[in-house]
Amino acid sequence: MKKKKIGTVWLGGCSGCHMSLLDIDERILEVVKLADIVKCPIVDQKEFPQVDVALVEGSVTSDEHLHELLHVRKQATCLVALGDCAVTANVTGMRNYLKKEEVLNYAYVEAASNDKEGKMPQHPALLKLHEKVVPLQEVVHVDYVIPGCPPSADTIFYVLAELLNDRVPNLEQERKLKYG
């Protein structure tokens, strides 16, 4: 079987889903027998290349995330929403109850941890935040979801192993096997 390519990307999330991916521990050796990890937050590769499987952590919070997600979708044969922020917006989406300006003002001006000089940061490199945070499937087609905050390493490994062996992951079947 030809070796596949995996890419992972971190949008609006806390990196906890990537930490859970690392928790597959020695099973990473089984993954790398079947696929090369050609892009991830610790691989120094600027552009997201063509991949067979893309794991996307986090939700879409900004122009930058939107463009990155659209690019990843074009590059990936199979796109997997990794974790609840990607699937439902979850923690990242909690700011949707407030206006964007209120959130920024609290974070940079009003919060007790700011000094008296607290002010809104202005820099072209800062993310251009959207008014509302949205999950991946509001922007692109998502092939599979791995729920959880963070998802368990076992579930991540199960889905990856199925995809890399050209099988269709079935989380319901997996649940029944584990819990009846």
Ligand code: SF4
């Ligand atoms: S789903 Fe949970 S662990 Fe994953 S990015 Fe969101 S908050 Fe972090």
